[in-house]
Amino acid sequence: MAFFLETLLGGLMAGMLYSLVALGFVLIFKASGVFNFAQGAMVLFAALTMARFAEWFPMWTGISNPVLANTVAFLIAGAVMFVVAWLIERLVLRHLVNQEGATLLMATLGITYFLEGLGQTIFGSDIYKIDVGMPKEPVFVLESMFEGGVLVNQEDVIAAVIAAALVALLSVFFQKTVTGRALRAVADDHQAAQSIGIPLNRIWVVVWCVAGVVALVAGMIWGSKLGVQFSLATVALRALPVVILGGLTSVPGAIIGGLVIGVGEKLSEVFLGPYVGGGIEIWFAYVLALVFLLFRPQGLFGEKIIDRV
Amino acid sequence: MKQRPLGDVILDVQNISLSFGGVKALTDISFNVREHEIRAIIGPNGAGKSSMLNCINGVYTPQHGTITFRGQTFHHMNSRQVAEMGVARTFQNLALFKGMSVLDNIMSGRNLKIRSNLLMQALRIGPAEQEEIRHREQVERIIDFLEIQAHRKTPVGQLPYGLQKRVDLGRALAMEPQVLLLDEPMAGMNVEEKQDMCRFVLDINDEFGTTVVLIEHDMGVVMDISDRVVVLDYGKKIGDGTPDEVRNNPEVISAYLGTSH
């Protein structure tokens, strides 16, 4: 039983990380109808920026306070992501305004490749560390209920807390602020929003900036856990099924979808895997998404997709 | 004067009700269409006219009611079945295949009549080639009829609106339909274009005996060319009869012009 709980908790934590990446997808899709395949590359780029600047800061300034280095690196990375967002809107999105979804999807694929190449050219392609001081040792909890206790990763818990805080912040942003309202208007209908004076281009820059910050947080957490390396970009591919499950237009869907997939992957690997040769993690999420696509394409919380003749 | 007298009822719509969530598009609509006639459906915007055609075509499935075509009754129509039974239509918003040329668009209307299978088409020998040519001849006759020869290789997306509407009509004609559903075929046209389109519709009805069900806003056109008229308003039927009868129906007048209180 304790083992099951451990697997479950591990799955939940992993799921939280997926949710963070999925959140970026949902944000951009909600506001602009564009599915941003490049979210994974953005996570990588942000993480690389932060990791390297945290490394370089002490070298350039001689101050060796890790907290200061990390904070400065975080801020610089945030600024860089803003610039990236602005450039993407200026150079790519603006010119593809009326194109169909497939074209935009492929454009973001192109951006993915570009960012991956750029990131590695500027920052190098080794594995880098992000050390934000998260405790690495696991702890045993619930020792009173289960003998020996349940093994839990402190880092994961903190990551979950950060993710939850981010989601709360974003919800407040969307519901309560003027910009948030404008974003929701744009998501509903570009033209109508434009006609009441909402500046489409600026909104999109804002959205991509927010997504960039989300990518940064995700990159920081993933990078702290796994080290910042090229495979981080494939995180986008891991998070795609999450948005299908949760619904492309739903923020809570991204969270719940991530948790479901995280838990599902772990549980299926541990309990089903041995029967079919193991390693089913690579397709479990996708096949689950496939099943949803066949029976409920809008996911758990998304809006129904309607075609008008 | 019509060459053919009106025949028996070919299409009978009985008690059709259609709603989308809470919105009632059609409520208990019944009317019939006789063979070889030109039947107009009129009504203010949002009255449910296109939805009615969509039900006949199998694009929407009504919650209640039946449709009887040539004696066979259906609760819901399947698009392919309807097409096979000889019902073709044009669209209000021009559902043309933008990536293809005029010729290919109209040729696509012949697809129900293509007999050669995938392998034969790949090899393109003998029978497959002959069939392509036969269908091409038919389509060329339609292109002649609609006077769009000069544009046959042009991608439809590049044509002006009036010509695109003709291609839409051509594609429907390519199916050699018995019943032609036209959804606002003259929308957005100037007087000359409308006259051309009227001429086409009358010719189709005269020469081929095609029954025409026509949604149209231009009252002059409707009164001139239709045999009988159905009037819809807010999803309900408020008039049904010859153009003269409908013109003098007080409910119809108030639906269009409003009443004074």
Place this chain on the structure above:
Amino acid sequence: MFYRENGQFKTSYKADQQIFPIAQDRWIIVALIVFAFAGVPLLASDYMFRAILIPFLIFSLAAVGVNILVGYCGQISLGSGAFMAVGAYGAYNAFVRIPDMPLIPALIVGGLCATAFGILFGLPSLRVKGLYLAVATLAAQFFSDWMFLRIKWFTNDSPSGSVSVSNLQVFGLDIENPLSKYLFCLGILVVVALLAKNLVRGAIGREWMAIRDMDVAAAVIGIRPMYAKLSAFAVSSFIVGVAGALWGFIYLGSWEPAAFSVDQSFKLLFMVIIGGMGSIMGSFFGAAFIVVLPILLNQLLPLMGELVGLEISTAGISHAELMIFGALIVWFLIVEPHGLAKLWSIGKQKLRLWPFPH
């Protein structure tokens, strides 16, 4: 001046409908094919065969297949790598397990396996499109990755996980040296490309394009979306499967599942985008582009680096490749979404008028 069609009047529909209606085009194509079969072998080195020509031929074949699905029928597929894998392993198993199995039937068996796989994973296209369909095809990709890694039967219980073939023969002739490999692939490519072109200009091609452009209207004129979409998946995956089998048998010789990973899928999609969606000729352009570009960069970048005094490592070149790819994709999508094929036909238009400006 040279490219005018004056005097070329078509007097039959058959003449009007042929693949290359302009006589000059026909001569050029014939000349090209003759050159490919007879001229290139005399001029090309072994390196050119191995590094450029054979990959170009096989990728062109795969790109034709992907173009049918993505370009003509409008169904986004990110699972082409999986179809190549199924084709390769299907052919491998037929070749190795059935005694005296000749090469071409083995390739066809591989293609048919890919067809079955394609139809199965094409079923979601009946329910969803666009991004959602892309996700479904990714499911095919990852599932196939796992299948060939973990299910030992597929790899003939090979301990290392990789398989290999040797002693390839066609009609008693060895195809072990680069020249004969090139000719073999060329022959298959020409035949399949011709069949594909016939399909896309015929009735089924129009059905595919109708589904791509407006599937509701297509249903109303009597096209069955299910038949059209699944036939596109079937034909496309057959061609891609055969290409995969050729990739494994002819180009690689021995391979493991990673040879057909999701990167291949992206590569093929890029070929189709850059080359031109909905154009058989575009598939060739796209394949040529993607095959030649890395080689070009490999030569050019170090030179350019020297000019500015920068030393560029091989890693640097591959990163630059990624950047240039990405930038080009975006550039093409903005400037000419119909790809190189459209640029080519615009060029031909200008050539028809030359030397007059309009």
